[in-house]
Amino acid sequence: MTExxxxxxxxxxxxxxxxxxxxxxxxxxxxAEDGYQAERSYSIASAPGDSVALTVERxxxxxxxxxxxxEVVPGDRFELRGxxxxxxxxxPDGAPDPVFLVAGGSGIVPLMxxxxxxxxxxxxxxxxxxxxxxxxxxxxxxxxxxxxGAEVVQTLTRAQPPGWAGxxxxxxxxxxxxxxYSPQANPRVFVCGPTRFVEAVAEGLVALGHKPGxxxxxxxxxx
Amino acid sequence: xxxxxRGFSGRGRGDDSGRLPPGQYxxxxxxxxxxxxxxxxxxxxxxxxxxxxxxxxxxxWEEFHALPSEAVTxxxxxxxxxxxxxxxxxxxxxxxxxxxxxxxxxxxxxxxxGGYTTNVPxxxxxxxxxxxxxxxxxxxxxxxxxxxxxxxxxxxxxxKSAKWVRGLRxxxxxxxxxxxxxxxxxxxxxxxxxxxxxx
Numbered sequence: 001m002t003e004x005x006x007x008x009x010x011x012x013x014x015x016x017x018x019x020x021x022x023x024x025x026x027x028x029x030x031x032a033e034d035g036y037q038a039e040r041s042y043s044i045a046s047a048p049g050d051s052v053a054l055t056v057e058r059x060x061x062x063x064x065x066x067x068x069x070x071e072v073v074p075g076d077r078f079e080l081r082g083x084x085x086x087x088x089x090x091x092p093d094g095a096p097d098p099v100f101l102v103a104g105g106s107g108i109v110p111l112m113x114x115x116x117x118x119x120x121x122x123x124x125x126x127x128x129x130x131x132x133x134x135x136x137x138x139x140x141x142x143x144x145x146x147x148x149g150a151e152v153v154q155t156l157t158r159a160q161p162p163g164w165a166g167x168x169x170x171x172x173x174x175x176x177x178x179x180x181y182s183p184q185a186n187p188r189v190f191v192c193g194p195t196r197f198v199e200a201v202a203e204g205l206v207a208l209g210h211k212p213g214x215x216x217x218x219x220x221x222x223x
Numbered sequence: 224x225x226x227x228x229r230g231f232s233g234r235g236r237g238d239d240s241g242r243l244p245p246g247q248y249x250x251x252x253x254x255x256x257x258x259x260x261x262x263x264x265x266x267x268x269x270x271x272x273x274x275x276x277x278x279x280x281x282x283x284w285e286e287f288h289a290l291p292s293e294a295v296t297x298x299x300x301x302x303x304x305x306x307x308x309x310x311x312x313x314x315x316x317x318x319x320x321x322x323x324x325x326x327x328x329x330x331x332x333x334x335x336x337g338g339y340t341t342n343v344p345x346x347x348x349x350x351x352x353x354x355x356x357x358x359x360x361x362x363x364x365x366x367x368x369x370x371x372x373x374x375x376x377x378x379x380x381x382x383k384s385a386k387w388v389r390g391l392r393x394x395x396x397x398x399x400x401x402x403x404x405x406x407x408x409x410x411x412x413x414x415x416x417x418x419x420x421x422x
Contacts, residue, residue, distance in 0.1 A: 027304075027418075029246075030228040037225065038233050039246045039304055063234055063248065071230045078228045084419060086405035087258055195255045199367060202260035212260045212337060219255050 003055060003140045007106060008069045009045060012052040014080055020044050022117035023089035023110045023190070023218075026052070026082030030064055040064040043109040043192075043218075044083060047116035052080070055140060057106040088218045090114040090190060092123035097188050098181045101129045102171065102201050104193020108140050110218065111192055115148045127151070130179045132171050132197065134158040153179050171197070173204040183209035192218040242298055244413035247306040253368065254305055258401070261366050262336035262387050269371055271355060275331075275393025276324035284371070288357070290315045295354060297377035299384070300413040312375055313358030317348040317391075320355065328393035332400055333374050336387040340400035342409070343376055343383055345393065352378060355388060380411040380418070 001009040022044075029039045040063075046053035058069040072078075088110065090099060099118070101111040108131055118127055127150040133139045135158050145152050155167030155175065167175060181187040189210060191201045198219045206212055243249055272281040282290070292315050300306045332342045347353065356375040357364050364370035369386030376383045382402050403409050408417040416422060 029225060030231045030233065031225040032231050032233045033227055036233045037246070038231075038248065041303055067228070067231050076229050077226050078231075079225045081419075084406055087401075195367075199255075199261060206260050212262070215260050217257060217259055219257065 009055045020083035021089040022113040024083035029079040098126035100187040102191045104197035107193030136161045189215045195219045250305045272390035276326040302380040312356040314354035314356030317353040330394045333385040
């Protein structure tokens with residue numbers, strides 16, 4: 001399924017899959033005919049209980065992602081290891097604390113798994129997503145986001161469609177102050193995106209009074 | 224050999240140096256992996272403490288900096304698959320720190336600002352295998368990469384090289400740390416690809 005020009009979602013049929021938690025990732029291992037192997041980690045996009053969906057962004061200098069985005073066709077097989085990770089996960093565990101999700105680019109993927117899980121579980125925990133993308137064309141899950149039963153606030157940092165009423169700059173402290181639940185509401189916060197983005201968001205939230213222990217982060221890419 | 228992935232040729236075969244552990248790829252970047260916000264500790268409030276000996280031993284930032292330090296060049300291997308060759312560090316060898324500590328413990332837990340912990344056997348911290356590093360590439364260690372000081376245990380996956388480290392607790396029994404209780408391998412040898420529970 002094509003999400004954006006650079007992003008594709010793969011629906012996988014994994015024999016013996018024992019289920020996963022929202023926010024976990026898997027390791028994908030590709031093997032060439034001469035035995036050469038390459039491994040990378042990808043977040044799971046689907047809700048627990050659904051089959052495994054991976055949403056992958058093509059990195060121009062990547063080795064595995066161009067294959068997954070451009071080459072793989074239905075019926076192809078590759079190895080999967082997982083699910084992995086027990087910290088960057090969210091479950092409706094009865095706590096009433098609201099959930100604030102902050103996504104930069106394809107950092108939306110594990111957060112989408114949480115929103116899908118929340119919707120599927122019928123959870124009434126308040127949830128709010130702040131999603132930063134470069135342009136309207138780069139927004140992943142564009143249609144589905146409006147149907148999540150969560151508040152979704154978007155910022156488009158590079159170009160905005162005509163009539164755009166949302167934010168049009170990088171996430172900063174002022175934006176976080178306007179969009180995030182107040183620290184008094186004691187939200188659980190999950191931030192995922194490129195390193196610079198996550199650093200800026202996490203620092204901004206701490207500056208606004210959010211407890212560092214309530215902020216869970218996942219970063220990708222170099223510095 | 225695993226299932227052949229139709230149409231995948233790969234392009235990473237350049238490394239025949241024998242320096243790349245299984246499943247890793249080489250990068251010139253220095254990616255960041257942290258579970259939460261980056262802590263910022265003022266040097267005036269920083270100290271490094273070793274607990275679990277006959278008595279706790281503690282160094283202020285100034286005292287720590289007065290200890291003999293070493294420049295070391297090491298390959299590092301992150302469990303998220305990247306490896307970086309020839310990284311330049313400056314730090315105090317854990318051997319040097321333990322000269323001031325009388326103990327016969329076999330295990331250690333490193334603890335950090337922000338609450339992170341990781342466990343390492345004492346024998347993997349001694350014998351010139353581990354440092355408390357405060358310099359990287361000729362500069363003070365950036366907070367994002369663990370400054371003011373991080374543990375450096377380059378022969379294990381890099382999550383063992385705890386950022387923002389503030390001390391070691393020496394123990395008789397092994398005590399899994401943060402990632403070790405969240406699905407990651409207790410020991411973490413990259414050459415045996417000990418990434419996760421069950422490896």
